[in-house]
Amino acid sequence: MTSAMFPIYSLSEVRTVLRRKDMLDVVREAIVRHSLGEVVAAPSGELLFQQPPGDCHIRFGYFRGGAVFVVKIAMGFYENPARGLETNNGLMLVFDAQTGKIIAVLNDEGWLTSWRTAAAGALAAKAGAPSQITALGILGSGHQAEHQARWASEILGTDQVVIWGRDPAKASRLVQSLCHQGFSARTAATVEEVFEHCNVVITCTPSTQAIVPVSAVKRGTHIVAMGADSLGKQELDPRILGLARVIMTDDRQQCAQRGELAHAIAAGLDTSKAEVSLGQVLAGNGAGRISDDDVTVADLTGLAAQDIAIATLAIELIQSTPLGRSVQG
Missing domain, CATH: 3.30.1780.10 (ornithine cyclodeaminase, domain 1)
Incomplete structure (x- = not known):
């Protein structure tokens, strides 16, 4: 002090x-x-x-x-x-x-x-996760990626983590750190490889263009999108939100302005029937997933x-x- x-x-x-x-x-x-x-x-x-x-x-x-x-x-x-x-x-x-x-x-x-973001990501991951977790995928290799790997894997009950990063060397260092902490972690060469092995994927990069193609997303996948928290940022192909059965937003207005939802709206996609408040889901007054075959998305922009x-x-x-x-x- x-x-x-x-x-x-x-x-x-x-x-x-x-x-x-x-x-x-x-x-x-x-x-x-x-x-x-x-x-x-x-x-x-x-x-x-x-x-x-x-x-x-x-x-x-x-x-x-x-x-x-x-x-x-x-x-x-x-x-x-x-x-x-x-x-x-x-x-x-x-x-x-x-x-x-x-x-x-x-x-x-x-x-x-960083901590409150990690907590929100973990809670959102659990809120929309399918009943059986194959592995947790993380897109990103910075400190928030490590937080998400640790926090979300614990709340999901899995030690299987797959990391993809735009910098392969950083992704490898993160995997080494996670393995030293007791995780069964490995890198993936492509984003598509992450989605091939993981049915819960958290994206936490500062990307300004879509890095997740709609073709990579399989039935039953839950995505927590955290990187798009400022104007101009984007991680998901907007069509992913178009096929999602549930889209959880931490704040609908913020997400429509600067989150992944903003890109879906700009693309002319009608997501209104899929949208639900993450807070209502966490309170037990809404569903983060209807069935295990659903594609679901949590769009997080951060809350005061x-x-x-x-x-x-x-x-x-x-x-x-x-x-x-x-x-x-």
Whole structure:
């Protein structure tokens, strides 16, 4: 913790108190509460960069009746690894919802966003998964790809993971890391090979064009599309959404503006009969899959509700520790 007029908690302090189950629980609740209209949040702000490629997202909001409001800044600069730097960075500011006074800064370096994204992806994977999992496929080889492999495989109950990355060397390193963690992981040479062996596939790349052809998708496949969270990003051939029996969206309006749903709408496809809120599915008020033969898609663009929930949890847990209590005192 850094000395200041208000506490500034570091990444190591945040990581010390947070547990995966707790994060899954609060992110699930946040997605459900968002679907019920219990979140006050302005549209996400974003800055897009071309040279070098990157983006910065700003989300802010509060739960109705909640004690705090949260402002989150998260960014990704995709050429950073070549410079020996982390791709992601960011922080969260937590304020008193009654007075506006700042409570704390979570200098999490973007990891809280990564964690809540991993939790949302895992929950969405489970929500639409078929009854029998052949293997989990991951398109991507960055840190979010590793998070998704770990979180989603646990919630799905499989250790079989197939990785495809645009950089084969990075994909191989990720597979080595997963194998060291006890997974049965391997690389795939093509996207089509991933879909040949996996009936749950999570896409988490910064691609600006479709990398998943409709011809690769077999009956019974569930896709969690996470990469298209900014204008111009795309991972799926829009026709995949056209043949999907269920399309779960974390926020319908956001997905129609910047998610995979936006590309389907632009292509003139009518997806309205397939669309359902992910929050309603997680609450048990909707179906993420009708039959094991269905093609299903979860389109995730990220929610302020998730940031509010995980920041609130982090503050509560930190302030319940001896260090946190001494700072508050």
